[in-house]
Amino acid sequence: MTKKLATFSQEDDISIITLDDGKANVFSPTMINHVHDCLDKVPTEKGALIIAGREGMFSGGFDLKIISSGDMKLIQEMSISGFRLLSRILTFPRPVLAACTGHGIALGTFLLCCCDYRIGAKGKYLIGANEMRTNMVIPVPILELIRFRISQRHKYRAILGAEMYPIESAVDAGLMDEAVDTENLMESAMLKAKDLATMGHPSYTLTKELFIKDVATKINNALDEIDPTVKN
Secondary structure (H helix, E strand, O other): OOOOOEEEEEEOOEEEEEEOOOOOOOEOHHHHHHHHHHHOOOOOOOOEEEEEOEOEEEEOOEOHHHHOOOOHHHHHHHHHHHHHHHHHHHOOOOOEEEEEOEEEEOHHHHHHHHOOEEEEEOOOOEEEOOHHHHOOOOOHHHHHHHHHHOOHHHHHHHHOOOOOEEHHHHHHHOOOOEEEOHHHHHHHHHHHHHHHOOOOOOHHHHHHHHHHHHHHHHHHHHHHHHOOOOOO
C-alpha cells in the first residue's frame, strides 16, 4: 500500500492538509495526486483550510529525481500537474492558510503565494525561488503568481536575484504574513483559521473570485498554452 504523502484531518470547521514524505516534501506526481485527494474532502461553502508541512520542511519544490532523469515527457507532465494544483489552491473558494513549518523552496514558495494567509515558524529556514541559481526558467504561470503576491520592492531580488529569505524577512518581501515561534505555529494557524472561517458564504467566495480574477485568468491561459492535452 502506497504511503500517503498528504493526509487530511479536520477539527470542527477547520480542515488540515499535512504534507509529509519523510524527506523534502517534494511535489512528485504521487504527492500532487494525494493533495488533490485531500482537497476533494475540504468543504467549499464553510470553514477554512490549513496546509502544513513536516517539521523543518514545508516543501523543497518539484521532485529533482524526475527533473534530473532527462525524461522530458515525465518532467512536463509533473510540471503542468503541479501548476494546475497551485491554480486550484489559489482559487479555492474558502480561506486557505499556510503553516510554514520550515524551508519553502521553489514550488514550496509558489505554494505559499497561493495561500490567503501565511504563518511561518521562526528559525534557520529559508523561503525563495532559486531557479536562477539552478539554471531553470520560471514559466509564465509561476511568474504571474509570484508577481501577484510579492512586494513591489522585492520583485527583482526575489525572482531575478533568486534571493533566499529567512522566514522573518520573508514577511517584508510579501512571501509570508507572520512569523511565530515554532512551538506556537499550529496554535497560531488554528486561531487565524478559526477567525477566517467566520467569513460569510457566498460573499467570501464571490469577492475572492473578483479579487484574483485577472491573475487566475492569466495563469490558466498560460497553462492551456503549454499543456499538450488541451486542444485549442
